[in-house]
Amino acid sequence: MDMGEKRRILDAICAAEKEAAGLLLHAHGVLAECKTGHRDVVTAYDRQVQDLLLERLSAACPGARFFCEENDRHDDLHAEHLFIIDPI
16 A cells, blocks of 8 residues: 555545544434443444444445444454444
8 A cells, every 4th residue: 555545544534533523513412322231321423423434434445344332343353454433
């Protein structure tokens, strides 16, 4: 991967991060639900941010793998390009 490609991916990651932050800045009426116990909660915004990041990062870096907190997506941790997503 050349420097131009690395720069393009980095720019896409930064843009996705800003877009996800925008979702959170407009969050209101946040309700949490328990996942596995009273200390393990998830909100609709957690899921929205994770879905947005999966979509944007998959497009920016085809073939990338993901390890996600809010669903059961736990791809190969030894992949060349791996994103670990813990939305909030």
